[in-house]
Amino acid sequence: MDLALSADEEELRRGARRVLGERSGAKQVRAAMAREDGHDAELWRLCARELGWAGLAIGEAQGGVGMGGVALAAVLEECGRALACVPLLPTVMAATLLDVAGTAAQRAEWLPALAEGAAIGAAAVADTGGAWDVAGVGVSARLENGAWVLSGRKAGVVAGHLADVLVVAARVGKGVDLFVVPGAAPGVERRVMPTLDATRRIAEVTLNQVRLPASARLGDAGEGEAGAALERALDIVGAALAAEQLGGAERCLELSVEYAKVRVQFGRAIGSFQAIKHRCADMLVAVEAARSAAYWAGWAASHAPAELLHAGPLAMATASETFFDVAAETIQVHGGIGFTWEHEAHLYFKRARASAALLGDASWQRERLARRLGLGGQ
Amino acid sequence: MKILVTVKRVPDPEQKVKFKGTSVDVSAANWVINAFDEYAIEAALRLNENAATGEKLGETIALSIGPKDVSQQLRSALAMGADRAILVGGADEELDSFAVARIVKAVVEREKPDLLLMGKLATDGEASQVPQLCAALLDWPQATFAAQITANAEGLEVKREVDTGIEVKQVKLPAVVSVDLRIISPTAVVNGKTPATHAYQEGPRYASLKGIMAAKKKEIKEISLADLGVKAAPVTKLVSAEPPAGRKAGVKVKDVAELVSKLKNEAKVL
Structure with a gap:
């Protein structure tokens, strides 16, 4: 490796x-x-x-x-x-x-x-957004005269309002299947939701008896058997999200260190105080750990599917917590200015908070990892 | 037309310059393409393409001189769209302007390009000598600090910004042209094939993914000075380099009267 x-x-x-x-x-x-x-x-x-x-x-x-x-x-x-x-x-x-x-x-x-960038994609898995878990899928799909009919509502769909192509998870019988739904298909209603993270909008996508050809159901396995594909896709996508979170955390650390060097208090740069120095050192350690995890997962996503089973959830858990902690510390290091609308610290903080919940939070990811390591759980 | 573009690597201008004794310490430098050379590559690509159809009108060759690592900057030039590259091996400390000009001349004699296109200066040394030296050594016409280039039947019309306005030069090919910052504005290069209405994005083009992948398959030909029959033999010697003195703190004045008095009596500007 x-x-x-x-x-x-x-x-x-x-x-x-x-x-x-x-x-x-x-x-x-x-x-x-x-x-x-x-x-x-x-x-x-x-x-x-x-x-x-x-x-x-x-x-x-x-x-x-x-x-x-x-x-x-x-x-x-x-x-x-x-x-x-x-x-x-x-x-x-x-x-x-x-x-x-x-x-x-x-x-x-x-x-x-x-x-080719000709179309924007979006994934609508759990009905309320968050963890890509079969249990969270409530939208239903049924076959009617050779066509699939999808009904229900997905909230928290990242870029759902922009997407030309949506991949929607829907319940078929006792299992779950994935369907390709063109954004412009009749019966698809989309609404931008108010979001914490203004740099990444999410949408509510309502499916009103959306009729799709039989070929819209992904794969040719038995009906309702997309659970395994969903698990694997989650790890690949999780590696990508972890890298994005890593970038945010890294920028926060840079902002903090730059500020600590120039902000003078009690006649000295605040970076000379141990309380600030130690915070920055801890942030660096966390960012480096997140980097290792995110790049391991990125590498495993295309080279080692077996390793991805461990690297995927590990990267998601590590990067989510790191970005959130580092963004929160960044506000502390900046003091008053870090609380202002004009400063970018809050943009990273909100992005960190929203991203941590995007594919399932850190504890849920650790639970997935524990299960795969045979450490119990459900 | 066949264009030879020179590409020099320079320490990233965004990085703080480090000194070691009496010389600049580049051991930890982050190397990038000299910005003006990047503009020259962009100008060469614009001259050699029909931007509307994607048709290629000529060959663009990137040339650099230096240690093997310079292939990274040449790879970037290839990713932008240059067709092939030449790397002449050489040690940075031996390459003064005169040595570089003689090496470039030797490559020009081998490649026989229609145009030698260069940045007006390199952002490390800021000597701005090599294009002019090359023109002299080759006995080619030169147009330096080009802000606009228009290809026409007689060669190139080059507009250069001078203190008194815009100077227009017509050069026959083969020629040496060095480019200034404004050559990367949207309509600064006119080749007669790209529609006159076409506006490029401001700045040198970004390397696309396809460009990066294609660059892997393009040739970087390595040549030694011995192959070219040139000795570096620098004629200048770096005696020492030191950082400029730091700025001293200013003086605070109590009121306007004191300021006026100081301007009058100390600075003597009033």
């Missing part, structure tokens, strides 16, 4: 930092936040259509470049640092579900548009 970035991955990361440094600064992020859809369409066009980021981990046969999980992690880390208001993560989520659960024909039908 080599976790150092290859020359190509490093080139990609450097390029991503430059693009986002120039195009996703504080001004652009706040402008996107102020929009109803929270979307920086121009930045998305550049990243997805021109630069091809959405196709990073998608195979060449499906229109992507197949650079794998580490390259994806490198780019998402940069997106996280910059709080880029683009639907890269949800598009990766939808593409991963399609890739893991779809048949060859379904992958060929849907993945190229996502890979």
Whole structure:
């Protein structure tokens, strides 16, 4: 296992930092936040259509470049640092579900548009958002004259309001299946929900008797058997989210250290006080641990499916807690200014809080890990 | 047209310069392409493409001189869209402007490009000598500090910003052109094939994923100075380098009267 970035991955990361440094600064992020859809369409066009980021981990046969999980992690880390208001993560989520659960024909039908950035994707798994758990799926699907009919409501769908392609988990009999639902399909109603994290909007997606062709059900296994695919996709997507969280945490640490060096109190830079020094040192240790976990998971996602069973939940738990803790400490290090609307600390704090719940919180991830290690649990 | 673009690696200008004794310490430098060379690559790519159809109109070759690590910067140039690259091996400390110009001349004689396109200066040394030296050694026409380039039947029309306005030069090819910052503005390069209405994005292009993947398959040809028959033999010697003196704290004045008095009697500007 080599976790150092290859020359190509490093080139990609450097390029991503430059693009986002120039195009996703504080001004652009706040402008996107102020929009109803929270979307920086121009930045998305550049990243997805021109630069091809959405196709990073998608195979060449499906229109992507197949650079794998580490390259994806490198780019998402940069997106996280910059709080880029683009639907890269949800598009990766939808593409991963399609890739893991779809048949060859379904992958060929849907993945190229996502890979090329022609379409935005979103994943609607648990009805109330959060953990990708079969138990959380209530939307129902039934076969009616050869067509699937989906009914129910999904809340907390990241970029659900923007998505051209939604991958929706629905209950079929006693199990769960995944369906591809075009955003514009008749009966699909979407509403932007008020969110804590203004840099990443979520939507409520209501499915009113949405009729889909039989081919909309992903995979050709028996009905209601998508549970295993969902588990695997969660680990892959979790590695991607962990990298994004790592980027956010890293930026918070930088902000804290920079501020501690210049803010003078009692005649000295506050960074010279042990209370601040130790906080920053602890933040660095946490960020480095999260980095190891996130990149291990990113690597395992494309090279070692067996290791991903451990690396996936570990990365999600570690990165969620690290980002949240580091963002909270960043506000403390900054003191009064850290509480203001104008300072970016709160944007990272809110992003950290929302991201930690996006795919299931840290304790739920640890429980998954414990089960896989044979340490009991359900 | 066949364009040879020179690419120098420089320590990241965003990083703080470190000193070791009386020289600049680059052991921990983060190396990047000299910004003006990146603009030259962008200008070369714009000259050599029809941006509307994607059709290629010529070959763009990136050239660098230095240790093997410089291939990283050449790889970036290839990812932006250059067709192939040449890396001439050399030790940084032996490469003064005159040595570089003689090496570039030797490569030009081998490659026979129509245009030698360069950044106006490198952001580390800021000497701004190599393009002019190359033109002299090659006995080619030169147009330096180009802010706009238009290809026409006679060669290139180059607009350069001077203190008194815009100077327009017409050069026959082959020629040496060095570029200034404004060459990366959206309509600064006109090649007669890209529609006149086309506006590029401001700045050098970003490397796309496809570009990065394609760059892996492109050639970086390594040549030694011996192959070229050139000796570096620098004619300048770095005696010492030191950081500029730090700024001293200012003086606080009590009131306007004191300020006026100081301006009058001490600074003598009133």
